[in-house]
Amino acid sequence: MLKRLSGLALMAWLLVLSASAGAEPAAAAKPAVKSEPRRxxxxxxxxxxxxxxxxxxxxxxxxxxxxxxxxxxREALAKEPQNALGQYRLGEAQVLKGDLHEADxxxxxxxxxxxxxxxxxxxKLQFALADLRERQKAYDEASAxxxxxxxxxxxxxxxxxxxxxxxxRKKVVEAWKxxxxxxxxxxxxxxxxxxxxxxxxxxxxx
Numbered sequence: 082m083l084k085r086l087s088g089l090a091l092m093a094w095l096l097v098l099s100a101s102a103g104a105e106p107a108a109a110a111k112p113a114v115k116s117e118p119r120r121x122x123x124x125x126x127x128x129x130x131x132x133x134x135x136x137x138x139x140x141x142x143x144x145x146x147x148x149x150x151x152x153x154x155r156e157a158l159a160k161e162p163q164n165a166l167g168q169y170r171l172g173e174a175q176v177l178k179g180d181l182h183e184a185d186x187x188x189x190x191x192x193x194x195x196x197x198x199x200x201x202x203x204x205k206l207q208f209a210l211a212d213l214r215e216r217q218k219a220y221d222e223a224s225a226x227x228x229x230x231x232x233x234x235x236x237x238x239x240x241x242x243x244x245x246x247x248x249x250r251k252k253v254v255e256a257w258k259x260x261x262x263x264x265x266x267x268x269x270x271x272x273x274x275x276x277x278x279x280x281x282x283x284x285x286x287x
Contacts, residue, residue: 131160131167138170142177150174165195165202172209181217188213204234204242211250220258227251 128136138153154171161167172187192206211226231247234240 129160131157131164134160135167135170138174142170142174147174147178151178163194165191165199165206167191168194169202169206169209176209176213176216181213185210185213185217200233200237200240201242204230204237204240207233208242208246211247215250215254215257218257218261220254220261224251224254227254 134153134157138150138157141147141149141153151171151174154167154174158164158167158171168187168191172184172191175181175184175187188206188210192203192210195203195206207226207230211223211230214220214223214226217223227247227250230242231244231251234242234247235244
């Protein structure tokens, strides 16, 4: 009886092995999962030429290759001239290069084109323009721009800005204005004193 059971068990084991050998592996039976194609900010499959150029510009900027960044950003804007993000990136590179007039044009264009659905970018542009006015020593305009930034970021929580930054920068602007006025006053007194001394020398030499 034991031998008979052993024989039956052996046959069952062989049948299991045979079935296993004829079956395909479970992993091979499943189709390969394809990864989702990358998408650009507009939701178009694949990376758009604009996004590719913008990425090259960002990489160049991180590598401190300002000329390379400017070339790439301009190439991106040639594809989408009314893209506010592209104009913003171009303006940032221009500021780093010291071309404040060119940066002003880029930031101003970006502010015209920025979508109402992107308050975060609008806040960054307002900040950039206010800071630019300070660099240009246009203090009255800078103060007005900081007021705009302060009001917008306070009203738009999605802007992810800092209204307090506008308040603090306006204090700094007022300090610069006073210092500038004092410097002009001192300069005027010095010039007046030099003129008086020059006139006295002329009279004594006659």
